[in-house]
Amino acid sequence: MATPDDEIAATDTREAIMEATFRALKRRGYSDLRLRDIGEEMSMTRQVIHYHFDGKRDLMSSFLEHIIDQYEGSVDVGSDADPRTELDARIDQCLFGPDFEEFSHWDRMKVYHELFAHARNDEEHRETFTEHYDRIRGSIVEVIEAGIEQGVFRDVDPVRVGQLITDMIHVARERRLALGHEDAPEEMRASIDDFVVERLCIDEES
Amino acid sequence: MATPDDEIAATDTREAIMEATFRALKRRGYSDLRLRDIGEEMSMTRQVIHYHFDGKRDLMSSFLEHIIDQYEGSVDVGSDADPRTELDARIDQCLFGPDFEEFSHWDRMKVYHELFAHARNDEEHRETFTEHYDRIRGSIVEVIEAGIEQGVFRDVDPVRVGQLITDMIHVARERRLALGHEDAPEEMRASIDDFVVERLCIDEES
Numbered sequence: 001m002a003t004p005d006d007e008i009a010a011t012d013t014r015e016a017i018m019e020a021t022f023r024a025l026k027r028r029g030y031s032d033l034r035l036r037d038i039g040e041e042m043s044m045t046r047q048v049i050h051y052h053f054d055g056k057r058d059l060m061s062s063f064l065e066h067i068i069d070q071y072e073g074s075v076d077v078g079s080d081a082d083p084r085t086e087l088d089a090r091i092d093q094c095l096f097g098p099d100f101e102e103f104s105h106w107d108r109m110k111v112y113h114e115l116f117a118h119a120r121n122d123e124e125h126r127e128t129f130t131e132h133y134d135r136i137r138g139s140i141v142e143v144i145e146a147g148i149e150q151g152v153f154r155d156v157d158p159v160r161v162g163q164l165i166t167d168m169i170h171v172a173r174e175r176r177l178a179l180g181h182e183d184a185p186e187e188m189r190a191s192i193d194d195f196v197v198e199r200l201c202i203d204e205e206s
Numbered sequence: 207m208a209t210p211d212d213e214i215a216a217t218d219t220r221e222a223i224m225e226a227t228f229r230a231l232k233r234r235g236y237s238d239l240r241l242r243d244i245g246e247e248m249s250m251t252r253q254v255i256h257y258h259f260d261g262k263r264d265l266m267s268s269f270l271e272h273i274i275d276q277y278e279g280s281v282d283v284g285s286d287a288d289p290r291t292e293l294d295a296r297i298d299q300c301l302f303g304p305d306f307e308e309f310s311h312w313d314r315m316k317v318y319h320e321l322f323a324h325a326r327n328d329e330e331h332r333e334t335f336t337e338h339y340d341r342i343r344g345s346i347v348e349v350i351e352a353g354i355e356q357g358v359f360r361d362v363d364p365v366r367v368g369q370l371i372t373d374m375i376h377v378a379r380e381r382r383l384a385l386g387h388e389d390a391p392e393e394m395r396a397s398i399d400d401f402v403v404e405r406l407c408i409d410e411e412s
Binding site for chain 1 (some may be wrong): 386
């Protein structure tokens with residue numbers, strides 16, 4: 001029977017594997033990544049990877065979940081925050097932070113955007129990625145739905161507007177990473193406000 | 207002295223090299239591309255590549271210019287078209303077309319987006335790419351400036367709004383290519399209208 005100590009150990013091991021995956025992806029990129037590269041980034045024997053994960057695709061799926069959890073878990077709004085406050089916090093989170101221990105926001109985003117780009121060349125990876133992408137977009141869509149329900153947002157199509165905001169966040173990060181436009185995230189934050197959120201909010205235009 | 211026939215021959219040769227470059231990029235991707243791969247896609251000897259271009263970077267710069275020229279040259283508006291019509295035509299062009307001979311719009315966009323993504327890992331390529339990217343954004347910015355001058359668009363910051371429209375176009379193509387969201391360009395077309403162009407136009411809101 002698993003004891004609480006065993007569970008902590010298993011969580012720690014998975015956490016160590018996730019961090020090793022980050023380092024390996026940063027170093028090698030996704031297409032050339034082998035499980036042994038991840039093993040080389042760990043102090044443990046790489047057999048633990050095979051014990052915890054059923055191959056590269058399974059590991060990558062957990063890895064994407066891990067990144068998303070870090071973002072979702074660190075959105076700092078109370079459960080009674082109004083939808084506008086929560087929407088703002090989520091957009092800021094996706095554009096600007098958070099930093100975790102050894103990996104900055106942009107270290108993580110570099111890896112995330114490489115995983116995104118790689119989906120164009122690999123049908124299996126695309127499937128894994130799309131599952132997780134839906135969850136990322138979903139958290140924006142949910143806040144918009146809540147806002148409409150509470151009467152603070154206009155009665156828009158929440159999926160369409162959620163997709164638009166997700167797209168705007170994505171492209172600003174992409175442009176910073178690919179072309180080095182350092183101010184793209186701040187510029188986009190202002191544009192999301194002026195062109196989308198302001199129109200979404202019922203109060204601000206009345 | 208170069209005769210008109212020589213000039214036509216030189217233009218044809220460069221055109222043939224551009225098409226061979228497309229095929230080679232589609233087949234091998236940018237990072238592994240060697241000039242000899244382009245040579246293999248041509249019926250001519252690959253020495254003509256070295257005669258016309260001073261290495262991979264010079265060729266890629268011409269290649270980017272070639273793609274942009276195809277887009278700019280095929281925007282089908284008269285010189286006296288009003289800014290709104292021209293803006294619409296340019297956005298449609300970037301999102302949906304045109305097809306040229308053996309390469310469809312999406313064949314070309316796949317290559318273009320790979321060149322964009324590659325800029326994140328290669329400082330020299332980034333420099334070349336950025337020059338051409340500025341021209342792409344510039345043609346949208348110019349139409350907005352003309353519209354403001356003619357009093358049909360509001361007095362916005364043309365560079366900021368031009369960048370936003372360029373970003374929105376980019377991310378819709380990217381999402382279609384990477385995640386296979388076939389309807390992303392059509393959805394984005396509607397969003398650009400509803401959230402940006404409609405607010406830009408003075409008539410529509412008065």
